[in-house]
Amino acid sequence: STHQVDLSALKVNLRRVWQWRSWPPKLSPVAEDPKDGAKSGRLKEIAETNRDHHAALRFSADENRARRWRETSWLGSVLDMAFSVCSDYGQNILRPLAALLIFTVVFTLLYKAMKTPVSADVGSMWEEALLLSVSNSVPFLPQSSILRTDAIDVLYCGTPSLAVYAIMIAQGVFSFIFLFLVGLGLRNRFRL
Template identity: 45%
Template sequence: MTDNHESDVPTLEPQAALELWKQGSKVWNDWVAENPIYNIDFSELDFEPCRSVPSSSISFDDYRFPKGQVNFTNTHFGDGPTLFNNTSFGEGDVDFSGVFFGRFDLVFTNAKFGKGKIRFLADFGQESDVNFQGTDFGDGETDFSDSVFHAGKVDFSHCYFGKGQVTFNKVKYSHANVLFEKIYCAADFTMTSPEDLKDLSFRGATLERSLDLKKVSTLSVIDLVGTRISNQLSLFHYTYNIHREPRYRKVYTDRQKISYRLKRRYLSPLKSRRPYDSEKLNRLKELAEVNKDHGLALRANADEHRVRRWRTMSTAHSMLDMLYSGLCDYGQSILRPLLYWWLSIVMFGGVYAMLASTTTSVRQVWELMMFSAANSLPFLAQARTARGIGIDTHFVQSDMLAWVIPIVLFQGVVSVVLVFLLGLGLRNRFRL
């Protein structure tokens, strides 16, 4: 034990701290009771030789730290479980920068931090789950930026984050499922540019300030069901995927049926692989609307309709929904209805050219195209006049007049639908 010359608080140096830790939690806690104000320094230590057998656990369960700072910078814990269950870290700063936790699980359940800053710039090892369930992170700043998780699951469920900023910037997750379910956070929560994030859940969380998720990409829809956010939710450049598979999937052993199975797989309707995507998309849409993010709200609304079609609708019932999706992407596209509208003018113009009494010149073909264009705007008075002139000029002397009238009416219906979808897309695109 030596004194820290930079402050009046003495420091338990690394080797002395290690020897005291080896004596177990009771001896450690008795020493802390006699020395309540101390800095604890485990920096640069290697705990690998302290494992009784390879891959056995390193345990800080039920250890109580004094009120000073706790330093684990560049500590190597080696392979095997590392346990901090019910550990209390006192009131000072806690620094896990440069720590390597090795393979197997890291467990911090029901740990308690104080008022100081908490820094985890750590490598959480491979073949491990990371569990912070029920941990109280106190009122200091909590920073996991630039950490690396190799876990299948990173669980912060039921954690308490106090008045200090919570930051998870540029964290590498290696396709982990990250859970912040039912957390309470009294400060701003920021997650920016994570890498290889599979699933992200804030289900049932309470955030008293803002939730800032910038440039986040997940392999499924973020779960914000039951989340209460008092201030702004920011989902700048948020992207996600919806997993789907063929509705009809059978396993055949007959070689003759294999080709049928493969064709059927790609021609058959799709269904969502995740049954709760619709619920998550609905909540994402609600929060996007509240925060005036109309683009995300439209995208979530469209994907919610798709998932419902894939999950709950029969093929016959989903045809109208599929048509709506194809024509305008659920009101998101301006180009699609505009393109289909112009194609309908050309297509119906060609039909009229085949039915007209004479179409020998380029001028007559052009007039029939203009006739088709007039029919595509049936709600304009000038279009009605042009339509009457076109019928008198090209079809009165033709025995096809009985066919022309229903085709004109059908084109009018098609055009009204496409113009409406075009207006819907414009309204959604430029909505304030």
């Protein structure tokens, strides 16, 4: 098109169906029409040309959903599905933020359950486990390393087990992913 096209009110209903008897198994519905990915891609290009960033994000998400299981590998489709669930393709800030908070609570419980048996106040153990979890969730803050060291000294007498280190590494990976998704959502929300 040579003229400006307003796509803000255009709603696209991507029709998808379950394919139960396929190998490898599909974990979400598949687009009915194999050409839906290309159609959504063209709508995304028109929206980008007209500098309608929010419409371009919507059509890009539909393009990814349409290409999932058809043009993308199985592992790529699983990762695409996780990206969709966790942040709606970078269009949602609340989902990754809620996931980060939930993982912080879950890892607090894990740190508390794996503490070294010492005679200390139970309330302080919960506080230290929470501090350890929060310091691992936001490791870029200057106070995080001090809080982490102090919490490890109280909970594990300064020498945590290999399992605790593995849990800390897993929490660091999940926290990094969810913080990245929060940042992506903020960027997409306030992009001019």
